Amino acid sequence: MLRRMLTSFVAVATFLALGLMPARADEPVPLKIGFLTGYSGPFAIFGQEDDAAIAAYQKEHGDVVAGRKIVLLKRDTTGPNPDVVHRVVQELIARDKVELITGLDYTPNAMAAGMVSNQTHTPVLIVNAATTRILDRAPYMVRFGFTTSQVAVPYGRWAVAHGYKRVFAIYTDYGPGLEAGAAFKKSFTEAGGTLVGEVKPPLRSPDYSAYVQRAKDANPQAIFIFAPAGEHPQAFLKAYTDSGLKDAGVKILATGDLTDELQFDALGDATLGMYTVFHYSEAHDSALNRLFVKDFYSFAPPHVRPDFGGVCTYDVMNAVYKLVAAQHGHIDPDKTIAFLKGIKFESPRGPIAIDQDRDIVQNVYIRQVRKVDGKLQNVEIDTIPNVDRHGDQVKTN
Ligand code: PHB
Secondary structure, X not given: OHHHHHHHHHHHHHHHHHOOOOOOOOOOEEEEEEEEEOOOHHHHHHHHHHHHHHHHHHHHHOOEEOOEEEEEEEEEOOOOOHHHHHHHHHHHHHOOOOOEEEEOOOHHHHHHHHHHHHHHOOOEEEOOXXXXXXXXXXXXXXXXXXXXXXXXXXXXXHHHHOOOOEEEEEEOOOHHHHHHHHHHHHHHHHOOOEEEEEXXXXXXXXXXXXXXXXXXXXXXXXXXXXXXXXXXHHHHHHHHHHOOOOOOOOEEEEEHHHHOHXXXXXXXXXXXXXXXXXXXXXXXXXXXXXXXXXXXXXXXXXXXXXXXXXXXXXXXXXXXXXXXXXXXOOOOHHHHHHHHOOOEEEEOOEEEEEOOOOOEEEEEEEEEEEEEOOEEEEEEEEEEEEEOOOOOEOOOO
């Protein structure tokens, strides 16, 4: 008798120590999700932004779905750092028992997460990494961000149609940059434009002065540039302004990474008048975007604005809530991927869908930097509806 009492006492004590006591009947059982982005150094602002987007979504939709409490385990990628991401994703799945991985800022990080997901079949919902082929060998991966072809292909045509016939291209020498450069070159030259030169600055420690000088020597009408958000936009814009190209009227045709809302205040009025192409602007005119922006600002630190990373985080939360509800509080990897193929919903960026390639179909917008109520904004001036990952317009019904 005494022995039995002692045994159950020890069992309860062990459960308590390990935090394993069964939840009370009325408490929702946690469903753990791993969320990875930059939370330190120059990348910390991305984490602050994504946190505000998650908080905005949960303010609007609560934190319990089909009886499960959605718990995000947030982890720092430390910037483009695939070794760190590989280790962290392994730990999240094996030790922390997360059932899904999301976030993922840079292409090399998403590829590292894909390698782990291939072994464990854990679904991975990409927030940003933008190289098309990331998904090709990762069957449990779905993208909610964008691909650089998706924005660069329509942009090449738009450039020619708007009188830019002699363009110099600058694109970062890694996955999304090489893809952006090739995509722009193809659609631009097929539309009748001439590429007067191209350079590929490295991802790390960008110093643009020599590259901008090469552009100047080629005497273009405009410069097409893809560079990832973060440290690049400021470095490029400084070199561009210092070179005298801005004063000489040589326009920039950039992807929207360059006028990322998170950086606007630091970039300042040097961006005024710039054209860019992208899938999200804080200034997008819709009721859902106004709600997202309002709720975002109620959680964000004072200097943090909503940009393409924030909106895609908000949309990933929406997708997670829908897929957990559809599976009555569970995440089965195969059912999750089948459910996501063909999903459609309204995003603060406009209508979005996931196609049979597990990739995003969305509107692509041409924007110009203007001041709206005293604030720098990417004002949408043209819309190319329903563009797929290759930059082609497709039908969605
Ligand atoms: C990427 O690495 O895929 C990437 C990162 C930042 C961007 C765009 C693409 O702004």
